[in-house]
Amino acid sequence: MSGATLGTAGIVVLLVLLIFRIPVAFAMFLVGFIGIIALNGWNAALGLLASETFTLASNPELVIIPLFILMGNVATVTGMSRQLYDAAYAVIGQVRGGLASATVIGCGGFAALSGSSVASALTMGKVSLAQMDRFDYDPKLSTGVVAAGGTLGILIPPSTGFVIYAILTEQSIGRLFLAGVLPGILLLAAFISTIAIICWLRPAMGPAGPSTTRAEKLRALGGAFPIFAVIVLTIGGIYGGFFSPVEAAGVGAALVILFGFVTRRLGPIRLWTAARESIATTATVMLILIAAHLINPFLALSHIPTAVGNLLTSLDLGAIGTLAAILVIYLVLGCFLEGFAMLVLTLPIFFPVILDLGIDPIWFGVLVVLTLEMGLISPPVGINVFIVKSVAPNVELGQIFRGVLPFWLAMVVTLAILIALPQISLILPNTMFD
Template identity: 55%
Template structure:
């Protein structure tokens, strides 16, 4: 049996494991280990697994994951996420569709500390969905705005998607974080535009909420400032060259924890549960990284990446047609697989092709994360849709998918703008000190 055939069987086995709901990291690790064993020998497989495990968990740059996860968990437990939503609600909640727009703005703000689409959707959804139900919002618009807004969690920095991409491609985490700012804000604006169009055409879907006075708006804004300050200190510090991403994560986690404890929003007895949640999430992400670093050498031994690259080159499609073909494949895969898993599995194959076509790797990181976001709300998997279903159990799954469809097209529009105007992603990283 040739190495290429073993590689194809390994990829098929990997997809089967993920369809069977085996944890992504364990599927990557098992298939990678078994594939190296078949192609080389057991000693090589054990050596690869042990060396890659050690190098992965001792990678200093990867420390950004537990620190930003801790930052998001503390902010959520302390109620800072509700303050962000309340501030957005105070300013735009009185408009038609304003509560849905507030949800998107709250998701965008919380995304700047959570780095997770699931955490963003759950945290803001628990606050926003009951409020929209109280004012008579259509179930599709309400749940769609939460599911779509939650996807901002892996585009607006800090982002676990960018961290994994950086680890897999050896690109700068800091530059990827900064590259996600303008596209993230653009996507949030497009989501709000979708809400405005829907509620203009069908006013009953998003009735106006209660109007708040200026004093109440001011109080809500001031109440949200602690977390806003943490966001600007950590992300701004990366942009200005004051902090590395790891240092920014440490500073942010320390500040938000000190504020939560100092103001009584958290008690010491709450910290063990937050720590357990942080460790569980970190362990899952670390296992994915370890699995990716074992699966990658297996793919290299099979020569599949080189074969695929030469095959695409032989088609003579040109750079942008090849890019569109790759993105179409991502969208199809996103219908069945978790976004981060898709990123880890495909990047060893896709990244050399992208570099060979002359595309900027930081720019492609943003493009890849947006495509992954699209997968988070694409049936039949649509992870964020299932997360929202867990928060709004009474809403049928079909209603949520229909509600999220207009936001999917907004993502496609954002993706098109990033492709047409690469400086939307590259301008801020180019200004970094």
């Protein structure tokens, strides 16, 4: 059996395993390990497993993952995420659709602490859905905005998606983090604009909340100041060259923990809970990365990436046309596959093509991560939709999917803007490193 045939069979088996909800890491490990055995024998497979696992585990850049995850988990258990929502709620909650907009802003702020879309959707859902229900928001809008707002967690830095992209493509984590700032703000603005349009067309979907006094606004903003300070210090420190991304993660985690102890919101039990959840999440990410370093050599040995690259080149679509075709493939795959699985499966195939076409790999990373976000709210997988369903069990799944549709379209518009204006993604990393 030829290498190309084995490679194609391996991809099909992997897709089937993922469709049947086999954990991503185990599915990739199984296909990659058996595939290398078939192509190069037992010794090659066992040697690769031992060497790649050690090399990956000893990579100091990966320390950023548990540190930023810990920062987000501590922020959750100490109620800092609630303060973000309360500040946005106090300032804009009294306008039509204001509670929904406050939820999006809260998701964006929490994303800058956690780097996790699932954590953002789950945390802000618990914080905001009850409030929106109390003021008679349409369930489609309230649940849709939480599911869509949660996707900001994978784009606004720190982003686990950017870290994995950087590791798989050997790009700079710092450049990717900075590249995600302005696109993240643009997407947040697009979501708020979508809420405003929905509530303008159908006012009953998002009634105005209660007004707050100036003193209440100032009090709420003061409560959220420590969170804003941590965000500005970590991201600003990277941009200013004061911290590397790993150092910024350590500073951010230390400050959040210190804040929790000083305000007496963080005790040994809550710290243990946050640390345990951080370890579990980190282990999941590391298993995916280890499995990626098995399946990528299998794909390379099968010459599948070369064949796909030659096919795309032969179509003569040009750089932008080829880029658009790749992003459409990501959109389709996002309806069925988990985001990290898509990165691991597709980057060895598409990334060499992108480099050959002269497309900036940092810009491509932003576009890919935004496309992965769209998969988080696309049926039938749409993991963020199922997260919101777990928080709002009385709302039908179909209603939530209908609720996210306007925000999915807003993401399409944002993606088009970022393709047309790559400098939005590149201005910060180029300013920092040039």
